[in-house]
Amino acid sequence: MRVHVVSDVHGNAEGLAKAGEGADALICLGDLVLFLDYADHSRGIFPDLFGVDNADRIVALRTARRFEEARELGRSLWAGLDREAAIEAAVRRQYAELFAAFPTPTYATYGNVDLPHLWPQYAGPGTTVLDGQRVEIAGRVFGFVGGGLRTPMRTPHEISDEEYAAKVEALGEVDVLCSHIPPEVPELVYDTVARRFERGSRALLAAIEKTRPRYSLFGHVHQPLARRMRIGRTECVNVGHFAATSRPFALQW
Template identity: 85%
Template sequence: MRVHVVSDVHGNTEGLARAGEGADALICLGDLVLFLDYADHSRGIFPELFGVENADRIVELRTARRFDEARELGRSLWAGVDRDSAIEAAVRKQYAEMFAALPTPTYATYGNVDIPSLWPQYAGPGTTVLDGERVEIGGRVFGFVGGGLRTPMRTPFEISDEEYAAKIEAIGEVDVLCSHIPPEIPELVYDTVARRFERGSRALLDAIRRTKPRYALFGHVHQPLAQRVRVGRTECVNVGHFASSGRPWALEW
């Protein structure tokens, strides 16, 4: 059995269309939407609406952790614009392209920049969406936890620590624990390019220590200090920033 795993697709539809080649199934750990490409500020919803110069400025402010100034810039740009309608129209366009590119079967969960309410309109019969749920793939049990925890960035699908922990609890013991964000381990949550700690989940780490899955798979941190960390018998793996690499991570058994 061979399963390919991707995360942080961020608009890489061309790569996504090839991600399942040679695999029995594809797992997608979220962040399909590209709001703003921090490597190429001309790509994404934000520069399409407000131009590259404003994208440059907001990246500069966010990277410097000047979040209040970034929010103020955002408020000034959005003034007079129907924000919800503009974002939804752009996200719908991206979702239509990316869900059409997914192979059969695909098992997917949400990232923190995704909009879960729209997924049922685009996920075809070959795509199973899971969040706080389990599924058997090739005789192994996979559990899925979608979304992220609350941050100053205020991305679309951030929830409370309590809500997140409840989804982990609902999954129980699994062979492979799949999430968008990593467990709260310093080497896994520190982004070496952004030079900051992203939010990881203490509840995920506690579940790994308690239930001892064979693997814990995740993404979210684009340039982690460490891609893999072992916790007891569990191999914790950041499956990679698919938007830039275009390469899935492979799990075989």
């Protein structure tokens, strides 16, 4: 059995259409939407609406952790516009292309920049969406936990630590623990380019230590200090920033 795993697709529909080649199934760990590309400020919903110069400004403020100034810039740009309607229309255009690129079968969960309420409208019969749920694939049990934890960035699908922990608890023992964000381990949550610690989950770390799955697979941190490490018997793997690499992680058994 060969399963390909991707995360942080961020608009890379061309790569996604090829991600399942040679595999029996595809797993996607979220962040399909491209709101703003920190490597190329001309790409994404934000520059499409407000131009590259404003994208440059907001990236600089966020990188400097001047979040209140970044929010103030955002408020001034959005003034007089229907923010929710504009974002949803842009996300719908991206989702139509991205979900059409999923092979059959695909198992997917949400990232912190996704809009989960739209997924049922775009996920076809070959795509199974899971969140706080388990599925068996060729004799191995995979558990899925979607979304991110609350941060000053205030991305669309951030939830409380308590709600997130409840989803992790609902999985019980699994062979492969699949999540968008990593367990709360410094080497796994530190982004070497952004030069900051992203939010990881203590509940995921506790589940790894308690239930000892074979693998913990995740994304979210685009340039991590460590892409993989062991916690006891569990191999923890950041499956990569698919938007930049177009390379899936291969899991075989």
